[in-house]
Amino acid sequence: MDFVLGILVLVVVITGWWYCNRRKKSLYMVIKTSSESSSKIPKGSSGWPFIGETLHFIASGYSSQPLSFMDKRKSLYGKVFKSHLLGLPIIVSIDPEVNKVVLQNHGNSFIPYYPKSIQELFGKSSILQMSGNVHKKVHGLIGGFLKSPQLKARITKEIERCVGISMESWRDKELIYMQEETKDITFPVLVKVLMGVDPGEDLEFLKREFGEFIKGLVSLPIKLPGTRLYKSLKAKKKLLKLVNRIVEEKKLKMEVMTGDVMDAMEMLLSDAGDYIPFDSIGENIVEMMIPGEESVPMLMTLAIKYLSDCPLALQQLKEENMDLKTQKRHLGEDYLWTDYMSLPFTQNVISETLRIANIINAVWRKAIKDVEIKGYLIPKGWCMQAYFSSVHMDEDNYENPYQFDPWRWQTKAGHVNNYNTCFTPFGGGQRLCPGLEFSRLEVSIFLHHFVTSYRWVAEEDSIVSFPTVKMKRKLPIRVTPVKT
Numbered sequence: 379m380d381f382v383l384g385i386l387v388l389v390v391v392i393t394g395w396w397y398c399n400r401r402k403k404s405l406y407m408v409i410k411t412s413s414e415s416s417s418k419i420p421k422g423s424s425g426w427p428f429i430g431e432t433l434h435f436i437a438s439g440y441s442s443q444p445l446s447f448m449d450k451r452k453s454l455y456g457k458v459f460k461s462h463l464l465g466l467p468i469i470v471s472i473d474p475e476v477n478k479v480v481l482q483n484h485g486n487s488f489i490p491y492y493p494k495s496i497q498e499l500f501g502k503s504s505i506l507q508m509s510g511n512v513h514k515k516v517h518g519l520i521g522g523f524l525k526s527p528q529l530k531a532r533i534t535k536e537i538e539r540c541v542g543i544s545m546e547s548w549r550d551k552e553l554i555y556m557q558e559e560t561k562d563i564t565f566p567v568l569v570k571v572l573m574g575v576d577p578g579e580d581l582e583f584l585k586r587e588f589g590e591f592i593k594g595l596v597s598l599p600i601k602l603p604g605t606r607l608y609k610s611l612k613a614k615k616k617l618l619k620l621v622n623r624i625v626e627e628k629k630l631k632m633e634v635m636t637g638d639v640m641d642a643m644e645m646l647l648s649d650a651g652d653y654i655p656f657d658s659i660g661e662n663i664v665e666m667m668i669p670g671e672e673s674v675p676m677l678m679t680l681a682i683k684y685l686s687d688c689p690l691a692l693q694q695l696k697e698e699n700m701d702l703k704t705q706k707r708h709l710g711e712d713y714l715w716t717d718y719m720s721l722p723f724t725q726n727v728i729s730e731t732l733r734i735a736n737i738i739n740a741v742w743r744k745a746i747k748d749v750e751i752k753g754y755l756i757p758k759g760w761c762m763q764a765y766f767s768s769v770h771m772d773e774d775n776y777e778n779p780y781q782f783d784p785w786r787w788q789t790k791a792g793h794v795n796n797y798n799t800c801f802t803p804f805g806g807g808q809r810l811c812p813g814l815e816f817s818r819l820e821v822s823i824f825l826h827h828f829v830t831s832y833r834w835v836a837e838e839d840s841i842v843s844f845p846t847v848k849m850k851r852k853l854p855i856r857v858t859p860v861k862t
C-alpha cells in the first residue's frame with residue numbers, strides 16, 4: 379500500500395514539476411519586478427528539487443497528527459510561510475487575518491485553484507471555476523435559492539422522510555455503519571434540492587455514476603483508458619446525459635406552466651440565462667453536487683463520533699431535543715424548519731463538530747497579480763492556501779483546541795452563522811458556502827430524530843484526514859430503539 383502511494387506521489391510530483399517548469403521563466407520575471415516593493419515573500423523552504431515538501435505534507439496528512447506539517451513550519455517561520463507542494467510554489471497561511479483578505483478577494487486578485495485532476499473533471503462554466511462578476515451573480519442566485527424560507531420549509535419534510543426511512547431500516551440491524559447510513563439520507567435530499575428527482579431508477583443511476591465520477595477527483599492527471607481519471611470522465615458523460623434530459627424536460631414544462639421554482643435547476647433555467655449558457659446548466663448542477671455530497675454526511679457521522687466520546691454533551695443534547703419532541707406531540711403539530719434551528723445547544727454541537735472535524739481543511743487560490751497582505755508578498759502565478767484547520771486548532775484562537783467542547787460556543791461571540799475570522803468551516807467572503815444554512819438544517823433534523831429515537835454504542839474507530847476526512851472503519855455503531 380505504502381509502495382503504491384509512494385509511486386503515486388512520485389508521478390504527481392513529476393507531472394507537477396513538468397507543468398511548473400513550463401511556467402518557470404515567467405514566474406521568476408514577475409518576482410524580479412516585485413522586488414521594488416517593500417513586501418517580501420514569506421520565509422519558508424522550497425524543499426527538495428522537483429518534489430518540494432510534498433512528501434512531508436502528504437505523510438503528515440496520513441498520520442495521527444495531520445497538523446504536524448503546519449505546526450512545524452509555524453514554529454520555524456510564523457503563521458505565513460512559503461513552501462512547494464504538488465509541483466507548485468505556494469504560500470500557506472494559518473493567519474486568520476490574512477485568510478480573511480484572501481477570502482474577501484477585493485480587487486479580484488485571486489482565482490480558485492484546483493489540482494489538475496479536478497480541473498479536468500470540472501466544466502468550463504462551473505461555479506467552482508468562475509470568477510469576477512459572473513461568479514458574483516451566480517453565487518448570489520444559488521445562495522438566495524438555498525437560503526430561502528420556502529425551500530427550507532419544503533426540504534424539511536423531505537429530510538424528515540429520508541431520516542425516517544433510514545432509521546426504520548435499522549430496526550432489523552444491530553450494527554450499522556454511520557458513514558454509509560448518513561450518505562443514504564443525504565444523497566436523495568441533495569438530488570431533490572438540485573434537480574427535483576424523486577426516489578426511483580433515476581436516483582439510483584445518479585448515485586451509482588456520481589460515486590464513480592468523484593473517485594477521480596484526487597487522482598493522477600492521466601486520461602488514458604483504464605486510468606481512474608478516464609473512468610471518472612466516462613461516468614460524468616453518463617451523468618450528463620441523464621441530467622441534460624431532465625434540463626430539457628423542465629424547460630418544456632416551464633414554457634407551458636408557471637409556478638414556484640422548486641429546485642436549483644429550475645432557478646438557473648429561469649434566472650441565470652445571462653450568465654450560464656443553456657447547455658452548461660446540467661454540468662453546473664452535477665458540479666454543485668461535489669461540495670455537498672460528502673461533507674454533510676461526514677458532519678453527521680463526526681457529530682455522532684464526538685458525542686459518543688462525550689456523554690455529558692450527549693445528555694444535554696438529548697434533553698433539549700426531547701423537550702421539543704414532547705412539546706410537538708402535546709400540541710399535535712408538525713415540525714417547522716425554525717423549530718429545528720432554534721435549539722441552541724444543538725447548534726453549538728454542530729459548530730463544535732465543524733470546528734474540530736475540519737471537513738474542508740483549506741481552500742486553494744492562485745494569484746493573478748502580485749498581491750501584498752500584511753507585509754507579505756504573494757507573487758503573481760503562485761498558489762495561496764488558506765489553511766482553516768490550523769486556525770481552528772490554534773491555542774491563540776480557542777482554549778484547549780483539541781477538546782470537543784460545545785459549551786465554548788455559549789460565550790464566544792459570532793457563533794453559528796456569523797462570519798468570524800477564526801471560524802471558517804464554510805469558507806468566507808466571495809465564495810462563502812451557499813449550502814451553509816441548508817447543511818445545518820439537515821444535520822439538526824438528523825440529530826433530533828436520532829438522539830430521541832435511539833441509544834447507541836460506538837465501536838472503536840479513528841479519523842483519517844487525507845485526502846479527505848473519513849472514519850477508518852466507517853464508524854460502526856450498535857443501535858437500540860428507545861421507547862418515548
Ligand code: HEM
Binds near residue numbers: 505520677
Ligand atoms: C458540512 C457541509 C459543508 C461544508 C463544510 C462546506 C464547505 C464549503 C467551503 C469551505 C466552501 C468554499 C470553497 C472555496 O472558497 O473555494 C464551499 C463552497 C461551496 N459549497 Fe459548500 N459546504 C458544505 C455543504 C454544501 C452543500 C450541502 C452544498 C449544496 C447544496 C454546497 C454547495 C457549495 C457550492 C456551490 C460552493 C461554491 C461556492 C462558490 O464558489 O461560489 N455546500 N463549501
